[in-house]
Amino acid sequence: MNAYAFDAAFRAAFASRYAELFRVVDRYLGDASLAGDIAQETFVRLYNRGTMPDDLRAWLVSVALNQARDEQRSQSRRLRLLRRRAPEEHMGDAALAPDEEVLSAERRSLVRRALVILPARDRALLLLREEGYSYRELALSLDILESSVGTLLARAKVAFRKVYESQQRENIKPLERA
Amino acid sequence: MTNSQEYFDDDELSGMLASIDHPVPPLEVGAVIRRARIRSGRRSALLAAAALIMVASIATATVPGSLGRRYLREWLDRRSASRTPAVAVQARGDGADDAASRGIAFAPGPQVDIDFKWEQSAGALQVRWADVAKVMLSQTGSQSDAHYALMPNGVIVDNAGSRASYSLVLPRTLERARVRVAGKVVLSKEGQTLSCAGVHADTGSCVIEVGAGHSK
Numbered sequence: 001m002n003a004y005a006f007d008a009a010f011r012a013a014f015a016s017r018y019a020e021l022f023r024v025v026d027r028y029l030g031d032a033s034l035a036g037d038i039a040q041e042t043f044v045r046l047y048n049r050g051t052m053p054d055d056l057r058a059w060l061v062s063v064a065l066n067q068a069r070d071e072q073r074s075q076s077r078r079l080r081l082l083r084r085r086a087p088e089e090h091m092g093d094a095a096l097a098p099d100e101e102v103l104s105a106e107r108r109s110l111v112r113r114a115l116v117i118l119p120a121r122d123r124a125l126l127l128l129r130e131e132g133y134s135y136r137e138l139a140l141s142l143d144i145l146e147s148s149v150g151t152l153l154a155r156a157k158v159a160f161r162k163v164y165e166s167q168q169r170e171n172i173k174p175l176e177r178a
Numbered sequence: 179m180t181n182s183q184e185y186f187d188d189d190e191l192s193g194m195l196a197s198i199d200h201p202v203p204p205l206e207v208g209a210v211i212r213r214a215r216i217r218s219g220r221r222s223a224l225l226a227a228a229a230l231i232m233v234a235s236i237a238t239a240t241v242p243g244s245l246g247r248r249y250l251r252e253w254l255d256r257r258s259a260s261r262t263p264a265v266a267v268q269a270r271g272d273g274a275d276d277a278a279s280r281g282i283a284f285a286p287g288p289q290v291d292i293d294f295k296w297e298q299s300a301g302a303l304q305v306r307w308a309d310v311a312k313v314m315l316s317q318t319g320s321q322s323d324a325h326y327a328l329m330p331n332g333v334i335v336d337n338a339g340s341r342a343s344y345s346l347v348l349p350r351t352l353e354r355a356r357v358r359v360a361g362k363v364v365l366s367k368e369g370q371t372l373s374c375a376g377v378h379a380d381t382g383s384c385v386i387e388v389g390a391g392h393s394k
Contacts, residue, residue: 014210107194111195115198161186
C-alpha cells in the first residue's frame with residue numbers, strides 16, 4: 001500500500017470508526033474526556049503504524065482498551081475518579097419531567113456502577129457485542145478463543161444483571177430504613 | 179424493566195448502555211494526522227541525533243590527540259586497571275632484537291618503587307607523569323637486554339651490561355614513587371613533593387642518567 005492509498009484508507013477508517021471507538025472506551029471507563037484522548041491516541045498510533053491492520057476493528061479496540069486498562073491502573077486515574085466532575089452531559093432523554101429525570105439519573109448511575117464493578121473482560125465483551133462485534137472480532141480483540149466467546153458472553157450478561165440488581169438493592173435500602 | 183431470564187434482553191441492555199453515553203467530542207482527521215506526523219518527526223529527530231552523536235564520537239576517537247580519543251584512552255585505561263590486579267604484568271618483551279617493545283606495564287598500588295640494579299655505562303631514563311592508570315616502563319634505543327621482575331610495590335630491572343635508555347610513565351595520581359639506580363634514589367615523589375636527580379625537560383618530564391654520574 002503506497003502512502004496515498006494508506007492516507008485514504010486511514011481517513012476512511014477514522015470516519016467510520018472514531019465515534020464507535022470513543023463510545024466503547026467511554027462506556028468502558030465512564031470518563032468522556034479520557035475516552036476522547038484514548039480514541040485520538042489510538043488513531044495516532046494507527047497512522048504511525050503506516051499500514052492498515054488485517055482486522056481494523058479488532059486492532060483499534062485492542063489498542064484502545066489496553067490504554068484504558070493502563071490508565072485505570074495508574075494512581076492518577078484513581079485520583080481523577082475521586083475528583084469526578086459533578087453533573088454530566090448525556091445524550092439520551094433530553095426533555096424529561098423532573099421525576100423522570102431523577103429516575104433516569106439514578107438508573108444511569110446504577111448502570112455505570114455495575115459496569116465499573118464488572119470484571120474487565122466481561123465489561124469489554126458486553127460493550128463490544130453491543131457495538132455489533134462478531135464472535136471472531138471479539139476473540140481477536142480480547143485475545144480469547146472464538147469457541148469460548150458464546151459462553152463467556154452469556155456469563156458476562158448474567159454477571160452484569162446480578163451486579164446491577166445488587167446495586168439497585170443497595171440503593172433502596174437507605175430509603176426503606178428512612 | 180427486567181425479564182424473567184438471568185440477564186437483560188438485548189434491547190433493554192442497549193437502552194441501558196445508551197443512557198450513559200456522552201456526546202462524541204468533535205475531532206478532525208487532519209488534526210490526528212498532524213499530531214501523528216509531529217510525533218513521528220520527533221522520533222526521527224531523536225534517532226538522527228543519536229546516530230549523529232555516535233558517528234561524531236567514533237570520528238573524534240580516531241583523530242590522534244583529540245579530546246575524544248584522550249577520553250576514550252583514559253576510559254579504556256580505567257577499565258583495564260579496574261579489571262587488573264595491582265601486580266599483573268601487562269606486557270613484556272622477549273627477543274633481543276625487539277628493543278622498542280621491551281618493557282613492562284602494571285596497575286600500581288599506592289606506592290611504586292622502580293629499582294635499576296646496576297649503573298650502566300650509557301643510557302638515560304626519561305620519567306614523565308601522565309593521566310594514565312598504569313605504570314609503563316619501556317626500553318628504548320638499545321639492543322642490550324634488561325630483565326624486569328615485577329614486585330609487590332614495583333619493578334626490579336636487572337640491567338647488567340645494558341646500555342639502553344628507558345622511558346617511565348607514571349600516573350599523575352600516584353601518591354608515592356621512588357626510582358633507584360644501584361641503590362641510590364634518583365627520583366622520589368611524596369604527595370606533592372617531587373625531587374629528581376636529573377634534568378627537567380620543558381615538557382615536565384625528568385631525564386636521569388642511568389649511567390655513571392646520575393647522582394649529580
